[in-house]
Amino acid sequence: MANKLSILIFAFIGGSGRYWIGQSLPATMGFPWATVIVNLLGCFALAWLSHAKRLTAHWPSAVTVGMGIGGIGAFTTFSTFSVETVRMMTQQQWGAVGSYLAVTLIGGILCSALGVWSARKWATFPVIEK
Template identity: 40%
Template sequence: MSPLVFVALALAGGVGAAARFVVDGLIRTRFKTVFPWATFAINVSGSLALGALTALTAGSVLPVEWSFIAGAGFLGGYTTFSTASYETVRLLAERRYAASLGSAFGTLLVCVAAAALGYWAGSAWTG
């Protein structure tokens, strides 16, 4: 990895984390519920974007370096598996079993489906 790619990766990660902070705040101020909708939406949208990014890279539309910067950097900073795990465990500790199960399995299923949809869309765009 070149020093330029390394710096771009680090900067993209910081921008992704800042984007997550902004999106999280926007969603939390609009939806006051027990379920962690902000984290859910961030992880689903990140999965969708990573699926599309992967297809574009596989179709040689996007250089591998840019895919790495955008995927591992920006989307790595943007998405948050650890927060999703924490929020699921918090719901479980609060005895909100249905919300905890919805968070755990809903996140898994919907994120995988979003990644597949993103990959399909990216593949369709590459021809």
């Protein structure tokens, strides 16, 4: 039950965050910056979350499940990425398509690597005991 509730709560937060970014950064000149940003942030966040949990395990698994499945799942969007790619292809915006694919795919890999690296650094910070 805790996992389901956590997923529900974090999905609301993730979906709201994605909506807010989409409203703050409308597609200008046909390039979907909002989708790029949410997907790159999601790559970083999911890599960080999964590695931080594995390295430290100081919080309940319901939080990891809720943030990963609910929060990051609702925040990121592969379907919008696909629809926007097809839209640009049908409009023959080949430069935008190439840029969008490169930024999303290469950027996603780099953001995931940065997430893993930062989780490892985070796990090595000394804990101050009281």
